[in-house]
Amino acid sequence: MRYHLKYHLVHVAEKCSRWCRMSAFIVFMLAAFDAAAQSVSATTKEKEYQIGDWVPVDFFVSAARNVKVAFPAWKDSLTASVEVANYTSIDTVKNGNQSEYHQLVNMIVFDTGQVYIPAVPFLVSSGSTTDTLWTEPIKVHVAGVKIDTTKDIKPIKEPLKIPYTFREILPYLLGGLLLIAAIAAIIWWWKRRKNKQQSPPDEKYLLPPHVWAIKELDKLKQDKLWQTGDVKSYYSRLTDIARTYIELRYKIPAMEQTTEELMQALHKGIIKQSLKKDLNDMLVLSDFVKFAKAMPGMSENEQSFEVTRDFIEKTKQIETEPGKNGEKKK
Amino acid sequence: MESIDIKALNEKIQQDSAFLDLLNLEIGKSIVGQKYMLERLMIALLSQGHILLEGVPGLAKTLAIKSLSDAIDTRFSRIQFTPDLLPADILGTMIYNQAKGNFEVKKGPVFSNFILADEINRAPAKVQSALLQAMQERHVTLGDTTYKLEEPFLVMATMNPIEQEGTYNLPEAQVDRFMLKVKITYPEFEEERQIMRQNVAGGASGIRPVVSPQTILQARDTVRQVYMDEKIEKYILDIIFATREPERYKIDNLKHLLSYGGSPRASISLAFASKAYAFIKRRGYVIPEDVRAVAHDVLRHRVGITYEAEAENITQEHIIDTILNKVEVP
Numbered sequence: 001m002r003y004h005l006k007y008h009l010v011h012v013a014e015k016c017s018r019w020c021r022m023s024a025f026i027v028f029m030l031a032a033f034d035a036a037a038q039s040v041s042a043t044t045k046e047k048e049y050q051i052g053d054w055v056p057v058d059f060f061v062s063a064a065r066n067v068k069v070a071f072p073a074w075k076d077s078l079t080a081s082v083e084v085a086n087y088t089s090i091d092t093v094k095n096g097n098q099s100e101y102h103q104l105v106n107m108i109v110f111d112t113g114q115v116y117i118p119a120v121p122f123l124v125s126s127g128s129t130t131d132t133l134w135t136e137p138i139k140v141h142v143a144g145v146k147i148d149t150t151k152d153i154k155p156i157k158e159p160l161k162i163p164y165t166f167r168e169i170l171p172y173l174l175g176g177l178l179l180i181a182a183i184a185a186i187i188w189w190w191k192r193r194k195n196k197q198q199s200p201p202d203e204k205y206l207l208p209p210h211v212w213a214i215k216e217l218d219k220l221k222q223d224k225l226w227q228t229g230d231v232k233s234y235y236s237r238l239t240d241i242a243r244t245y246i247e248l249r250y251k252i253p254a255m256e257q258t259t260e261e262l263m264q265a266l267h268k269g270i271i272k273q274s275l276k277k278d279l280n281d282m283l284v285l286s287d288f289v290k291f292a293k294a295m296p297g298m299s300e301n302e303q304s305f306e307v308t309r310d311f312i313e314k315t316k317q318i319e320t321e322p323g324k325n326g327e328k329k330k
Numbered sequence: 331m332e333s334i335d336i337k338a339l340n341e342k343i344q345q346d347s348a349f350l351d352l353l354n355l356e357i358g359k360s361i362v363g364q365k366y367m368l369e370r371l372m373i374a375l376l377s378q379g380h381i382l383l384e385g386v387p388g389l390a391k392t393l394a395i396k397s398l399s400d401a402i403d404t405r406f407s408r409i410q411f412t413p414d415l416l417p418a419d420i421l422g423t424m425i426y427n428q429a430k431g432n433f434e435v436k437k438g439p440v441f442s443n444f445i446l447a448d449e450i451n452r453a454p455a456k457v458q459s460a461l462l463q464a465m466q467e468r469h470v471t472l473g474d475t476t477y478k479l480e481e482p483f484l485v486m487a488t489m490n491p492i493e494q495e496g497t498y499n500l501p502e503a504q505v506d507r508f509m510l511k512v513k514i515t516y517p518e519f520e521e522e523r524q525i526m527r528q529n530v531a532g533g534a535s536g537i538r539p540v541v542s543p544q545t546i547l548q549a550r551d552t553v554r555q556v557y558m559d560e561k562i563e564k565y566i567l568d569i570i571f572a573t574r575e576p577e578r579y580k581i582d583n584l585k586h587l588l589s590y591g592g593s594p595r596a597s598i599s600l601a602f603a604s605k606a607y608a609f610i611k612r613r614g615y616v617i618p619e620d621v622r623a624v625a626h627d628v629l630r631h632r633v634g635i636t637y638e639a640e641a642e643n644i645t646q647e648h649i650i651d652t653i654l655n656k657v658e659v660p
Contacts, residue, residue, distance in 0.1 A: 236561075236660075255658050258619045290660065291559045292336045292615035 037098075038063045040122050042135035049142050054085055054106040059135065061101040061122055065094065069101055070123035078118055081111040112144040209248035210316030216241045217309055226301045234301065235289040242279070242308050249317060259283040275311055282307045336557055339614035346552040347612050352540045356401040360537055361390055362528065363521035370512045370627055371398055371486065372610060375546060376553045377602035379509025380465050380485040382450075382631065387490060389514050390525075395446050395486045402546060403539030404443035404482065409461075411453035417460035424473045435472050440464050443480055443543065447487040451497040461485065462504045482546045502590075502634065509599045510624070511631035549609070556605040557615040561660035566604070566621055570597045572653045573633050581656045584649060587639035592632045600628045618659045626650050 041060045049055050061069050071090055077083040087105040094100075109115050117138040124131050204212045220241065225234035243254040243262070252265045263280050271279075282304045288294035296304070350372070357368060367383070371394060374381040383391050392408065399406035409420055422438035439445065440461065447461060464470050465485050469478045487508065489500075505511070517525060568579065573591030576584035592600075603624040608616045626647065633646045 253655060256655050258617070258622060258659055260619055287617055290561055291617050292557065292613075293559075294336070 038067060038124050038131070038133060040133040040135050042117070042120060042138055044117075044138055044140060047140055049109065049140055051110060051112055051142055051144050052108060055109060055117070055140060057105050057107055057117060057138065059101075059103045059105060059120065059122075061124075061133070062095075062098055063101075063124055064126070065097055065099050066126065067099075068125040069099070070125070071101070071103055072120055072122065074105060078107070078120075079116075081109055081115055082117055083108045083110070109140070109142045112142050115140055115142050204244060204248065208317070209245050210312050212248070213241055213245040213312045214309070217305070217312070221305065226298075231289055231295060231301070235286040235304070238304060238308055239283060239286045239290075242283070242311065245312055249315060259287055271315055275314060278307045279311050336614050339555060339557060340612075343552060343556070343609060343614045344612055346549050347609055349541045349545050349549070350610060353398075353401055356537055356540045357394070357397045360397045361394055362524045363517040364390055364394060364514065367391070367394055367512060367514050368398075369610060370510055371395065371484075373603050373606040373624065373627075374486075374509055375482060375484050376549055376606040376609060377509065377599075378550060379599065379602065380487070380507065382505065382508040382511040383486060383488045383514060384491050384511065385488070385514035386516075389516070391486070391488050391514070392446055392448065395444055395484075397537050399444035400537035401539060402443070402482070402541050402543060404543055405480075406444045406446070407439035407442035408446040408448060409439050410448045411450050411457065413452060413454065415453045415457045417457055420457065420461050421464065421470050422472050433473065435475070435477075437472070437477070438470075440470060441477070441479065443482055443484065445483075445485045447485055449490055450487040451489050451499055454498050455501070458498065458500060458504060461487075462507050466507050482543055482550075505631045506593055506595055508631065509603060510627040512627050513630070553602075553606050553609045556608050556613070558601065558605060559615070559660075562604070562616045562618065562621065563601070565618055565657070565660050566597060566600050568657045569621070569625060569629075569653060570600065572657050573629065573649075576653070579653075579656055581652060584652060587636055587642075587644055587649060589634035589636045591634075592629055596628060596632045600625065603628050622654055625654060 039060075039062045043058050043060070044055060045058075059071070061071075063069050074084050074087050085106040085108045088103060091102040092099060093102070107117065117140065119134040119137050122133045122135075124133055203215075207215070216237075220234070220237050225231070225237070240255075243257075246252055246254040246262070246266070250266070250270060252262070254262050254265070257265060259280070262283070263276065266276055266279070285294070285296060285300065285304060289296060353372075354368070361368065367389075370381060373379070375398075385391065396406055396408075409415075418438065420438050420440050422436050422441065424433040425436045426432075427434045450458060450461070464479065468481075468483055469476050471477070516522070570592045572579040572581060573588065573596075575591075576582065576588060600621065604616045604620040607620045607624050608614070611620070613620075629650050630646050633649055635644065635646060635649065639645075639649075
């Protein structure tokens with residue numbers, strides 16, 4: 001009986017052990033099946049790179065078609081020494097029941113020596129379950145710049161000049177055009193305003209002095225001022241014509257000078273003394289009329305007019321066509 | 331409008347101004363040269379003004395006014411302005427009479443016809459203002475009584491331009507009370523030779539009174555009657571306004587050089603001085619030459635210049651010259 005119980009216990013233990021081995025095999029098989037259904041990998045073409053070079057890392061994910069795969073959101077850097085330069089969009093290929101995802105991420109390493117590109121997580125979701133798959137870290141060797149100490153040290157290279165694109169230039173171009181348009185508008189407005197303010201140029205500056213003066217004398221004669229008793233206005237206009245003519249003809253500020261000063265300015269070299277004396281007499285008489293209520297006779301009024309006309313006629317500057325040598329005759 | 335007979339006025343002026351020859355002859359006995367200063371003294375005397383003289387010591391300033399006073403038979407006082415001078419030293423004061431047991435008036439040197447206020451800028455402001463008030467109001471109050479100052483009353487103040495230490499500059503408002511500010515310069519070579527000879531030989535003979543104060547008062551009335559045409563009035567106002575608003579007369583370059591222009595008192599003084607000048611020239615009417623002849627002396631102390639002008643070494647003389655050369659003569 002004791003032998004039978006022992007035999008029975010050994011038999012049960014063997015059965016249990018077999019059952020456990022079978023269960024472990026089934027679990028292992030299931031796990032192997034899952035692993036074959038969803039996989040991630042990260043690979044580089046080379047294992048050696050130079051500092052500053054792009055390190056292209058190909059991230060590959062294979063998963064069942066009904067499984068959703070979420071790639072990581074790439075930031076500027078993965079670790080302190082590994083930076084993300086750029087990355088492509090995710091390329092998806094359907095292969096039977098499987099979907100294969102590819103993304104190429106260019107990284108830059110600015111450290112030399114052995115550098116690890118860290119494990120990167122990918123989320124896979126099937127129904128209500130979500131799992132995280134990690135890639136294996138990749139070890140790459142980053143070499144520094146080889147310096148040939150036998151050669152001279154070269155100067156630092158200038159930054160690369162990247163040509164501007166039209167899109168970059170466009171805002172400046174539009175701003176410049178707007179500024180030019182604004183300046184042009186201001187100038188146009190200012191000129192228009194100035195033109196409005198400016199009275200038409202005085203005839204005396206357009207005509208030769210003697211032509212203008214004779215024209216004014218004719219107008220004065222037509223107005224018959226002294227004949228109607230307005231002797232003061234007559235002499236005021238007469239002296240104004242004479243003074244303006246002198247100012248234009250001899251460039252003497254006659255309008256701002258007294259009779260005495262004007263006579264001093266018209267010195268010997270400028271006009272004949274006889275002309276000067278007649279002009280002086282006329283101006284002195286005019287001063288009497290203008291400032292001392294003098295009332296000259298008819299003959300004096302006419303004589304003053306003739307003296308002025310005579311002075312203009314005898315001192316006028318006649319400009320002819322340019323001569324052979326191009327000079328103007330006076 | 332008031333009718334003026336210029337011919338009759340001219341004749342009256344010929345008569346009333348006859349004393350000028352006598353006066354000049356008499357003063358000429360003691361003063362050689364300095365005709366400009368004497369002429370300005372007469373202008374101030376005839377137009378009830380006062381005169382501020384600027385010149386180095388030894389130019390016969392004191393002698394000129396003393397001689398004028400002697401020749402007109404009037405009283406003369408000389409007040410030497412010093413830092414410790416008091417208003418009572420000029421105006422006078424009330425003094426207690428012990429014998430009579432009352433206060434008696436002790437009149438100061440201001441109670442004279444001709445006063446030389448020597449180096450007026452050496453006394454403090456309260457003393458200056460005491461004299462300037464008497465000059466303006468022509469009366470002085472001592473105690474409870476107001477005393478009218480005797481006419482003709484003329485103050486000639488002097489300022490030494492080279493010693494400025496310890497002086498009290500006259501404020502603009504007080505300088506404006508002087509009708510004329512005259513700058514006097516050294517005599518000509520020949521004049522100085524005569525001055526030297528005259529003094530070495532024992533000095534000039536004494537001045538006799540040749541004109542009565544009544545003659546001066548009568549001449550003052552005649553000066554007021556000198557005809558001033560409205561064209562001359564406009565010319566005077568144009569000059570004064572050009573000191574205030576140079577841009578109005580197209581003298582824009584003066585705008586930043588002028589800190590202030592002539593006051594209405596300047597217009598009055600210029601009109602009066604022009605009339606007096608015309609009278610001295612034996613004319614019954616004012617001509618632009620008269621205005622120009624006195625313009626510098628009337629405006630010199632009434633035109634303020636800016637720091638910019640001082641930095642550019644531009645003086646009041648330059649500004650007045652520019653204005654006279656730019657304002658149209660009638």
